[in-house]
Amino acid sequence: MSADFENHVIDLLPAYTLDVLTDEETSLVAEHLTGCEICHAEYQRLLLVANELPLALVQTAPPPRVKENLMRAIHARQPKETTSTKPNFWNNLSEIFRMRLPAWGLALILVLALGNLLLWRQYNPSNSQTNTPMLLIALASTTDAPMASGTLIMDQNGDYGTLVVDQLPTLDAQHQYQVWLNRGGERISGGLFSVNNEGYGSMELLAPDSLTQYDSIGITIEPKGGSLGPTGAKVLGGDLPN
Amino acid sequence: MDYTSLNDDTLLRLITQADENALSALYDRYSRLVYSVSWNTLSDAGRAEEVTQDVFVRVWEKASTYSSEQGRVATWLASIARHRSIDLFRQTRSHHENMQVDWQEVEAIDLPDGQNVEWEVDLAQRQQRIRWAVAQLPTEQKQALGMAFFQGLSHPEIASALGEPLGTVKTRIRLGMQKLRALLQDEIPA
Numbered sequence: 182m183s184a185d186f187e188n189h190v191i192d193l194l195p196a197y198t199l200d201v202l203t204d205e206e207t208s209l210v211a212e213h214l215t216g217c218e219i220c221h222a223e224y225q226r227l228l229l230v231a232n233e234l235p236l237a238l239v240q241t242a243p244p245p246r247v248k249e250n251l252m253r254a255i256h257a258r259q260p261k262e263t264t265s266t267k268p269n270f271w272n273n274l275s276e277i278f279r280m281r282l283p284a285w286g287l288a289l290i291l292v293l294a295l296g297n298l299l300l301w302r303q304y305n306p307s308n309s310q311t312n313t314p315m316l317l318i319a320l321a322s323t324t325d326a327p328m329a330s331g332t333l334i335m336d337q338n339g340d341y342g343t344l345v346v347d348q349l350p351t352l353d354a355q356h357q358y359q360v361w362l363n364r365g366g367e368r369i370s371g372g373l374f375s376v377n378n379e380g381y382g383s384m385e386l387l388a389p390d391s392l393t394q395y396d397s398i399g400i401t402i403e404p405k406g407g408s409l410g411p412t413g414a415k416v417l418g419g420d421l422p423n
Numbered sequence: 424m425d426y427t428s429l430n431d432d433t434l435l436r437l438i439t440q441a442d443e444n445a446l447s448a449l450y451d452r453y454s455r456l457v458y459s460v461s462w463n464t465l466s467d468a469g470r471a472e473e474v475t476q477d478v479f480v481r482v483w484e485k486a487s488t489y490s491s492e493q494g495r496v497a498t499w500l501a502s503i504a505r506h507r508s509i510d511l512f513r514q515t516r517s518h519h520e521n522m523q524v525d526w527q528e529v530e531a532i533d534l535p536d537g538q539n540v541e542w543e544v545d546l547a548q549r550q551q552r553i554r555w556a557v558a559q560l561p562t563e564q565k566q567a568l569g570m571a572f573f574q575g576l577s578h579p580e581i582a583s584a585l586g587e588p589l590g591t592v593k594t595r596i597r598l599g600m601q602k603l604r605a606l607l608q609d610e611i612p613a
Contacts, residue, residue: 196593196598199571201578223604230603232494233553235501236546238463239525240455243534245471247458248450254476255443293487321490324502328481330488418490 189213189220198227208355212404215412232324291423314331318419320398326350326416329380331400333419339392341385344400349416350382361411362388362395362421371398373407393423427451428540438486442609450479452542453497457504463524464508474511478504482553497546509575517546524569554608564599567592 190213197210214221304331320331328348335342344360352358352375360371369388376382386392397420402413426434426448434452439447457478461471478500489499527550557565570581582592 190525192597195597195604196571196578197598198442198600199568201571201576201581201596203577226608227600227605230600230607232498232502233549233607234557234568235456235460235505236497236550237526237557238459239527240459241462242455243458243472247475248447248454251450251476252443252447254480255446319488321488322485324494324498327499327503327506330485345437356443369465400457 189217191220191223194220194224194227198224198231199352204353205209206339208353208404211356211402211413215404215408223413239361246347300382316422318398318421320346320400320417320419322417323415325414327401329416331417331419333384333386333398333421335392337393339394341423342392343383343385344374344386345383346374346376346381346400346417349376351376351378351380356402356413357405358382358400358416359411360384360386360403361399362386362392363397363399364395368399368410369395370407373403394420396423397421430542432491435482435486435489435496438483438541446479446483447565449482449496454479456497458505459525460501460573461508462518463569464505464512464575464607470511471508472505474504477507485590505573508573512574513548523566526557526565526569527556552607553603559606560599560602564595564602567595568599 190197190210192205193202193210197207200207202210210220214224258357285407315334318333318335320333322329322331326349329346329350330348331344331346333342333344346358349358357373357375359373361368362371363369372384372387374382374384388395397418399411399415399418401411401415403411424444424445429437429445429448431449431452432443434449438449454475458475461474462468465471465474481503482500489496490539494502558569566585567581570576570584571578576584578593578596579589581587581596582589586590
């Protein structure tokens with residue numbers, strides 16, 4: 182290894198990708214990845230390899246009863262409605278109510294939603310009869326947090342936005358989640374947040390421009406205090422309406 | 424409609440519209456993968472069945488949250504299965520002493536023929552590449568990688584289970600992943 186690589190964490194990246202490092206080592210690598218394009222690129226390559234490993238297993242079919250039970254279970258459920266990238270406000274609000282959220286989380290959503298509704302109507306009296314004054318945007322989880330879900334509540338002008346997340350991994354004290362707003366390849370921080378022991382959290386987005394001016398939103402794991410640009414694993418993301 | 428000819432994205436779109444036939448087709452396509460991931464983590468058929476059903480119930484409920492940004496559908500499903508299985512494994516690990524992962528022998532791969540649809544060809548090629556690469560690793564590297572990835576064990580836990588020095592285990596995992604990365608360079612699309 183050349184002298185240029187002496188301070189890199191290349192040798193730790195395979196274990197970091199497989200999540201077998203100690204907390205201290207994990208923090209060291211995560212911090213290094215914050216500012217090192219070389220190691221970050223190598224990490225991304227290793228991640229692609231790790232994602233393929235399940236395909237190398239001997240594949241055995243589960244017993245037929247598993248499918249029978251599955252189909253019975255879903256048949257018993259209410260049919261779902263079609264979703265879109267710009268979902269109907271009330272339908273999605275109902276979806277949030279079905280989520281496993283703490284009571285204070287639901288209350289927060291309602292307070293913010295109604296507050297924004299009143300504010301929106303105050304400034305847009307000509308449109309006060311509109312049925313969908315706000316948008317709820319479902320964020321997609323990633324392979325780094327497949328159980329996670331997230332919803333962005335924003336007014337149609339994009340002046341206000343509140344993010345609600347659930348089932349995100351709980352991070353150690355050296356890391357936080359950071360929101361990124363993407364516009365034409367440029368990523369702007371939308372703020373930092375942490376989650377409770379159940380992976381639940383919420384925050385008001387901080388953006389210099391209207392949220393409708395951005396193409397997409399993403400959430401990554403970053404060292405505490407945030408990074409200048411995304412460096413850690415992406416856990417949630419989605420397109421913004423514009 | 425012939426669901427077996429539909430690609431994964433189309434099946435997921437139909438699932439968001441509560442199409443049970445689409446879920447059935449996706450299950451037929453990937454239940455072996457999901458079950459195998461769970462089995463290799465848990466070494467318990469009953470729990471592996473439970474996880475397999477859970478994964479597809481989640482697909483039914485959360486198909487709309489999937490986006491191609493997060494990788495291919497097979498990767499997404501395997502990731503859900505792996506995380507769910509490791510959670511269960513950590514609750515009951517004292518009852519399991521399995522230290523082997525059932526890596527598929529490279530010779531056993533069924534190559535697609537001219538009758539296969541696009542998704543089958545793509546999946547078969549991906550399986551062929553990774554199985555070939557894994558087959559190049561020494562047995563002890565494959566074992567350490569399997570215990571780390573599928574069972575979520577840490578370096579010290581693997582060293583303890585294998586009765587090997589910690590440094591040896593670290594080296595096996597590092598060299599194994601680096602060799603796979605080198606073998607598959609320019610082969611795996613982002």
